[in-house]
Amino acid sequence: MDSITLVIKAISENISLSRTLVAAYAARCNPSFEIINDVKTAVSEAVTNAVIHAYNGDFDKEVSINAHIIDNILSVSVTDCGVGIADVEKATQGFYTTRQDDECVGLGFTIMKTFMDTLEVKSTLGTGVSVIMTKRLSNGKCEE
Amino acid sequence: MKYEMTGSSLLVHLSGDLDHQTSASLRTTIDKLLSLGGYSEVVFDLSNVTFIDSSGIGLILGRYKLLKSLNKTMNIKSPTPSVDKMLTVSGIYTIIRKI
Numbered sequence: 380m381d382s383i384t385l386v387i388k389a390i391s392e393n394i395s396l397s398r399t400l401v402a403a404y405a406a407r408c409n410p411s412f413e414i415i416n417d418v419k420t421a422v423s424e425a426v427t428n429a430v431i432h433a434y435n436g437d438f439d440k441e442v443s444i445n446a447h448i449i450d451n452i453l454s455v456s457v458t459d460c461g462v463g464i465a466d467v468e469k470a471t472q473g474f475y476t477t478r479q480d481d482e483c484v485g486l487g488f489t490i491m492k493t494f495m496d497t498l499e500v501k502s503t504l505g506t507g508v509s510v511i512m513t514k515r516l517s518n519g520k521c522e523e
Numbered sequence: 524m525k526y527e528m529t530g531s532s533l534l535v536h537l538s539g540d541l542d543h544q545t546s547a548s549l550r551t552t553i554d555k556l557l558s559l560g561g562y563s564e565v566v567f568d569l570s571n572v573t574f575i576d577s578s579g580i581g582l583i584l585g586r587y588k589l590l591k592s593l594n595k596t597m598n599i600k601s602p603t604p605s606v607d608k609m610l611t612v613s614g615i616y617t618i619i620r621k622i
Contacts, residue, residue: 391544398574416574416605423576427543482550482581486613490577493612 382447389430389459390438397457398422401446405453405514408521417494418453418514424487425457425510431483433461433507451521452496453514460507467500524552533562534600538571541579550582557589565590566622570601580613587619598622 383404387393398419405418426442434440443458464470471488492498495512502508525536535553539545557565567583569575583599590597598620602610610616 391542391547394543395540413605413608416608419574420576420609423542423574427576427578430543482546482585484577484581484584484613486577486580490609490612 380447380449382445385444387426387442387444388438389434389440389442389461391427391430393442394423394426394430397426397442397444401444401453401455404446405448405516408448408451408453408516409519410516414514414516418455421491421494421512421514422455422457424490425455425512428487428510429457429459429461429508433459435462448516448521451516451518453516454511455513456509456511458507458509463504463506464500464502464508465504467502471498471500524549526556528562531561531563533557533565534568535565536568536571538573540574541572541582542574542576543578546578546582550585553582553586554589557586557593562595564596564598566598566600568600569606570603572603572606575606575609577613580609580615583610583615583619 383400385397385400387397401422402415402419405415422444426444429442433442440461444455446453446455488498488500491510491512495514497513499511500508527534535556587597599610600622602621
């Protein structure tokens with residue numbers, strides 16, 4: 380199975396790179412511009428969460444982004460090994476944020492849910508977070 | 524970022540991607556501009572914004588709160604379809620008018 384993996388340092392400069400790379404990978408299935416943009420937005424949210432929250436500003440730590448396509452369905456996972464989320468259910472509710480001082484609006488997970496077909500968040504305190512999202516890219520033939 | 528005054532209206536043209544990386548420096552630049560005063564209304568022109576995520580939404584909401592505290596009006600102008608979708612999903616149009 381074909382897949383891509385990108386490992387980045389947890390710095391904001393790498394957020395754009397991450398979403399652009401996944402979008403370029405998804406483009407091989409000829410999705411609409413709207414679908415590509417949905418994927419870009421969701422990946423941006425997941426990677427931004429990791430950059431902001433996972434390592435408490437330790438920019439030397441890493442975030443891993445993996446993507447693969449099976450039967451026209453893109454699956455993206457964004458994984459960090461940071462502090463984790465104490466209450467995933469609470470964290471994935473709209474407008475929940477632990478960083479109001481940074482003008483975080485707490486919409487990251489809501490946007491991921493809205494823009495992708497499925498969203499799964501796995502986390503235990505102290506071991507990091509893994510966000511797994513899927514989206515159907517098109518109904519046509521895809522160069523997987 | 525570019526801006527122009529038309530009467531008492533301050534038109535701020537934003538461009539490029541509005542994400543976590545770009546929002547921090549934009550916030551400083553915009554707030555410096557807003558602190559100069561001389562306007563009653565601020566319009567953010569988003570016609571050249573190519574991408575926005577929740578960090579960009581936070582930037583816009585933060586400026587809205589700042590302007591509201593100064594008794595100034597804020598509007599959004601000409602978002603692209605993808606930016607418009609994000610603004611709609613985030614609920615921004617319930618408090619900020621699109622013109």
